[in-house]
Amino acid sequence: MQRFTISLQDSLAQEFDAFMARTGHSNRSEAIRDLLLTHLAQQREATQAMGPCVANLSYVYDHHERELAERLARLQHAHHDLTIATTHVHLDHSRCLETVMLKGPAEQVRQFANQLMAERGVHHGQLNVVMGQIGADTHHHHHD
Ligand code: NI
Structure with a gap:
């Protein structure tokens, strides 16, 4: 176990306290740990x-x-497999909002997403990755 001392601006500390209250954390170390774990897992997957x-x-x-609309459509057609x-x-x-649902090898999905987000005029790009083979589990499911 390692101990850190963290310095925060007052406004950030207040926001952090509000986050703790909202999410039911009573322990700052635990709240930081949760945030860190979530962020690191997201980073890893992203x-x-x-x-x-x-x-x-x-x-x-x-x-x-x-x-731009045509370039985005062309890129999506070029990656229709994903x-x-x-x-x-x-x-x-x-302004248009587009949500693209993707499926495939994470490295290809990331590369394609980065390509779309790098197009000039594309803003607020955000990729949410869920790892795992969807629908390939070997459990016996009973669908009634
Ligand atoms: Ni539109």
Whole structure:
């Protein structure tokens, strides 16, 4: 066990206390530990994990941006093996929100997601990866 001393700005400390109250943490060390574990697991899955996964990619873009909508569609067609479905929402007269559901090897899913998010005019990109082969468990399920 190692001990750290952490310095926080007052505003961040207040936000942290509010987070603890909201989530029912009464112990600061425990709350920090939970945050750290969650974040590190997300980081690992977002950057390193290999093997089968499903993932959800969301981003916002301006459809007035030159040929961007077409470039995004072209990229998704080029990776149709990874793209399960795309939902497109017209947020206002210029901005669109797209959510792309992906399935495949995590390294390929990540690479494709990064490619989409790197397109100029794509903002607020966020990838949520769930590791594991979906539907390949060997348990006996009874669906009634
Ligand atoms: Ni739109």
